[in-house]
Amino acid sequence: MHATIFGYIRAHSWRQQLLILALTLVSLPFFYLWVELPKRIVDDALGGPAGPREFWGLELSRLDYLFALCLLFLGLVLINGAFKYVINVYKGVVGERMLRRLRYELYQRILRFPPGHFRVMSQGQLVQMINAEVEPLGGFIGDAYALPAYQGGMLLTILAFMFVQNPLLGFAAILFYPLQIWLIPKLQRQVNELGRRRVRQMRVVAERIGETTSGVIDIRANAAQNYEQSRFADELGKVFFIRFAIFKKKFLIKFINNFLAQFAPFLFYSVGGYLVLQGELTIGAILAIIAAHEKLAAPWKELLTYYQNLWDARIKYEQVVAQFDPPGLLREIDAAAPADVGAPTLLQAKGLTVVDDDDETVVNAVEFDLELPAHVAVTGRPGGGQHALLQVAANLRAPLAGSLHLGDLDVAKLAPSATADHVAYVGNSGQVFAGSLRDNLLLGLKHKPPAGGKGSRTRQDVLEAKASGNSPFDGTADWVDYTAAGVADAKAIDAWLAEVATVVRLDQDLFALGLRGELGAAGAEALGPSLLEARRLVAERREADPKLARLIEGFDPERYNSNATVAENLLFGTPLDAAYELERLPENRFVLEVLAATGLDVRLRQAGYALAETMVELFADLPPDHEYYRQFSFIGPDDLPDYRALIGRITAAEVAKLKDGRDRRRLLALPLRLIPTRHRLGVIDPPLQAEILQARRRLRAHLPASERSKIAFFDPEAVNRAASVQDNILFGRIAYGQANAGQVVAALVGEIIDRLDLRAAIVTLGLGAPAGIGGVRLTAAQRQKVALGRALARRPSVLVLDDPLAPLDRTEQDRLQESLRAHMAGRTMLWAHQHPEWLAAFDRVIVMDGAAVVSVGPPPGAQAGAHEAA
Amino acid sequence: MTHNNEGAMNLNDDVQALKTIPLFAKVDAAKLKLLAFTSERLSYAEGDALFEAGDPADAAYIVMQGEADVLVRTPEGPVKVASVGQNDIVGEIGILCDVPRTATVRAASDLVTLRISKDGFFHLVTQFPEVGIEIMAELASRLHQTTQQLTELMRQRPPAR
Known part of the structure; x- marks a missing residue:
């Protein structure tokens, strides 16, 4: 990114800036004509001798001449208005495009921040900068060149006129300009420095609010409201006193400006008056100069305001850009993958040295060779560098020295998209994004820009995105790489996702979500007849089994349902x-x-x-x-x-x-x-x-x-699209107060669903369930399973697992360990964990301690050659 | 209309029943009402399990009507080690020390319990230390019994080595 705002403006909008300038210059003659015309109407059409007038080669009577001039005046009003309209809209568009570009680039930067930078920059700060702080830049960018050119031109014209009238008084008019040019920026800089402090302070306030919202339970639990309120009040107090100082300085500038502006008339009256009395100057000349000086005030004021905005904009821009330019910024994601990792047969570390976010060496000159594919456990005392090693393997962290090779490719030299095809990484706090579970599971299959699928971007959307340097790819198109998922098309993807969900043991959750989530119109259409059949079967069973009848109270139009x-x-x-x-x-x-x-x-x-x-x-x-x-x-x-x-x-x-x-x-x-x-x-x-x-x-x-x-009335003969699948099948409520009613009914529903072969359809419904913002509607375990599922969905040849099962309970960890290893048979897994009892199941074990690799080899206790034989 | 009859089972009846339980003797009626309101009244048929050994412990149960058997798993199959009846509380150990169920509890007749969730139980204990002390006394007496049984066993069967 450019270091200064003018560099940025020139680089991305010089053509538009020229056009604004040209439009402004073209508009000037019309403007002058419009200013001049009233004088001509008064002096020429109304005053002057009687008789016909010449108007653009036509001979007109005096009255016609008057009307012609008036019509011309009206025409000029329209022309000037049109110019203003076009220029303003265009300026706005140029500014907004630049703003869009800037925000987009800043967002891109966030995606490229080195891992440690997120500890320095809080979410609140980033939001504040991208949303609010750059906002005024848009307005400034439209005016960046046109305003000084236009107002400066006016100023010079008027000055020239004054010097022609009387050099001495002309000189008097600009006598204090040098003082203003020297003094005002000095004061302005102080105001700006205060402004900067205010911005920083507002960020602190934003952080406090952010922290409070996410930690409100702990604050209440510790009864720390008073303390937190007082701390917040302190921060607001700082904002107040900074603003107070700003007011004092800002209005002092105004005071000085006004004083100096009025000092010139003082000179005109005193010096000019003296000259008039001495007979060296006419009264008319003095009046003309005073009138001209009044006209001078407007452009001069505009220029000073511009000057102040300029400083503001420069500082804001530089400040924001500096924050988004940390050392160690990752490389930009590229559209096309140049190198293919494929299915590597060798993992090789050569003098690999990695530092963590605190510049501590966490992997120190590590050397090893491993044949792949293999299931490799990375273990050892916590903090022995396992985490860093895996992040390097997944190209999420760059080594300080040495290299890690996958096959014959140096991972750190690969473009991010090259690893994305074949290497998947799951950490221990997988993030789930707003959208359906399906969207989340498919995230790993969306790294290639959509090939041809049309999204909802219109032609104008595309052109504007291009004009602002935004992503040329349609975010609303279908990005899913079905080939990478190993399926033919969108219709087949759900079956694959269901398979993956089974591996990560999310299938029951999907089924439950599908069962309890709202059926929806689409679900009602797809499943309607089957659900009614299932409902009939439940009713049959209830009639046959009095015990079951006690557990479900059906909806009967003629009866009160005491469980509803x-x-x-x-x-x-x-x-x-x-x-x-x-x-x-x-x-x-x-x-x-x-x-x-x-x-x-x-x-x-x-x-x-x-x-x-x-x-x-x-x-x-x-x-x-x-x-x-x-x-x-x-x-x-x-x-x-x-x-x-x-x-x-x-x-x-x-x-x-x-x-x-x-x-x-x-x-x-x-x-x-x-x-x-x-x-x-x-x-x-x-x-x-x-x-x-x-x-x-x-x-x-x-x-x-x-x-x-x-x-949606309860109707025994129709499905209810506002109710869940389960409610549609039961057509009633599970009775309260009956022990184990939930389990027994769930088993019955499950049995009937299997009998009618509806399970897959319900899992599909579950895939459509919303995850909530940040996955709030899922449990921590479910979120982690979604993160695992989306890594598997893209069929990686190397799966890097950075202790991803830690958030799950022990028995679940054991089960998942087995199903993941079975699913990844014949492919490579690099798995950091703290389970000595799992090691025997791995082909190779890397033991790390104190940033060094202690041993690489078959698991302890394994018979020599067992791996080779397998 | 089986369901509607159960609906008539009133909160106040539960409170009356709770009052007769020694554990809650010192707790005032309004609090017992809250306890009853935040608990679940559950009916079991003979043979239904309240919980099985190994299940996560998430609630304690107060027997309101009927009887239940406490069973432990042994190599020879389940063995009944105790029986609980009206006004007894069962399953509170699991929620106190956060371990899975150590035994299975099964209804020995038609049974009605009040299921007190873990949160409800802790709410009660923190609000009424008397209840906590009562439970401590109960646990201490059980520990005493167990120790005695163990000593008895050791005396009968000397160590193998």
Whole structure:
């Protein structure tokens, strides 16, 4: 990246800058003409002698001449306006393109940061710099050349005029310019230095906010709120005092500027006046000079502002760029892979020396030769350099000296994309990104730009990306390299991913996600008939087995389901629209009408009152951040005081006559969440259940057609796209209070799914489940398995595993160790771990200690030659 | 309408039952109500397992009705080592020291338990040190019994070497 902003502007937008300049210059004559025209109208058309006038070779009467000039004036207004419009839009576009380019390049830089740099640069800082700090640069870039040229030109023109009038007074007008040029930048630099400090300080503030959000539980757990608040207040205080200093300096500059600007008129009146009195100058000349000087003020002010912005922009640019230019920046990813690692037959370290982020030598002049393919364990005392060795093997860290060769290729000299084809790396905290699990598993197959698949980029998108130096590849196209995955096309990929998921033992999770996730319209279409068949089979089994019948309570239009919420019983369906979701029901007009018509609203509010009493009693002593609120309470900790006040204000008997809409909603909201068998509060008794059934029927009958489409009603003969696969199959709820009901029902559902051969389809549904931002919807173990899965999905010939199983529990680690080794049979694995009992299963073991390789050979206790024989 | 009948099983009944358990004798009714509310009332048929040896320990169980057998695995098959009945608490050791279940507990009749999750149990113990002390006393007495049994065994069967 260029060291200065002007270098950057020239390199990437000199053509556009020239065009802006040219447009500006072309616009000038029209501007002058427009300024001149009123004088001509007054002097020539209205004043002067009577008689016809000549207008562009035409002889016009005086009146026609006046109208011609006025029309010309109007035309010039339009032309000038059009010029301004075009120039401004173009300036904006140029600035925005440069901004886009800059942000893109900075983002690219983040992807190339050496591993240690992330400890120096926090996420908050990076976000702040890329988003906010470079923003004003866009506005400046459009003006970078055009403004000084234009305003400078005006200034010079006016000055020339003044010197022609009177050299002495002309000189007086610019007498203080040198002082201003000398003094203002000095002050301005101080302001800028303060500005820089403010930027740094704001970054600290951003970091504090970031740290607080991610650590809020620990802060609360340690009751450190007061301390943290005070620390934050200190940081804000620093911001305040920096700003205060800025104000003082900034307005001092303004004061000096104004004073000096008004000093010239002082000279005009005093010196000029003296000259007039001496008869050496006419009054007209003085007035002309004063008028000219007034005109001088505008461009001079513009130039000074520009000058200040220039300093701002330069500093901001240099500061940001410097932060994004750490030593040891990795190489840029290239589009085409020049060298092919293939399936290497040799791993060779020659004098390999690696330093870590603290410049400690973690691998010291290591030498070894290993025949590949082999399953190689890298072990030894923690911190013996295993981690660094594996990072070098995966081309994630550059060695300080020596080399590591895969086959005859030096890994550190390979382009990143060359290793990507055949070497996969998994660390011990695999990151999962927002998107579906499928997207995440396919990430490793997306390193080659899409060959021909069309994404949603339009022609304009492509052209603009090019104009801003952004990636020419369409991020919305299909990037998946199906050949590398060993499948024919997109249709076949799910089967391969399911296979990989089985190897990393994620298949059960995918199945569970598919089973419990919302079916969706596509799922309903694909699986509809099979799900109805499965539902029929479940019903059959329930009829045959009374024990099973106790575990599942089916949805019956004519019966109250005591294992579902009151709201579900009322709607007898799943909301498709937010207006029918639990939280919004108490304000839903149609639902309220039905409740009022059946008299149920009073009964439910009374139930709500009883419930509120119980909750207030139960949660009276719990601190507001107690886990129980989230898990068990019908009332959030913030609302509890409202309810406490409510039951204090009115008695149970007054509930029926309650007028206040808010109170009514509050009380109604509570019982809607109630599940009789789960909560065992005894509030929803059989007579009330019968009333709810009545309301259910009434709602179904009275709901307008337009509202009907907002609910997916429970229909024994149809699938419900808003419900999960499991709910569709069960068509009911698993009963609360029945021991092991979950397991027994899950086994039944699993059995029926296998009988109908639906497992693969459900796993496919699970692949589409969203992972959440940063994978929040998955457990740590699931995230790690996704990271392993995406390494396997691309069929690497060398799999580098940097203790990836550590986040899993012991038995799971053992199982995965076996399935991974079986899956990678005949291919190479470099696996750092701390499991002595696994070593016997590996072909070769590298033992490291204190940055050195202690031994390389067959696992301890293995018979000599066992490996060669195998 | 089996389901609806169970729905009638009221929280207050659970509280009444908990009150009669010595462990909770000193805990006031409001707290027991919270305990009951945050716990799960579970019914078992004879032969159903509450948990199996080796399972992760995530809850303790209070027997409300019926009886259950405590079984340990031996080379000769499962052996019943104890029996628990109404008002007994079972499975609390596993959640206290975070080890997998050491024994299997199986319903010996139709059984109703109150399942107290690990979090609920710790909440109770931290809020009511008396409950903690009660549990300590119970554990100490069990340890005493075990030691005595062990001493008895050692006396009968001298060491092999």
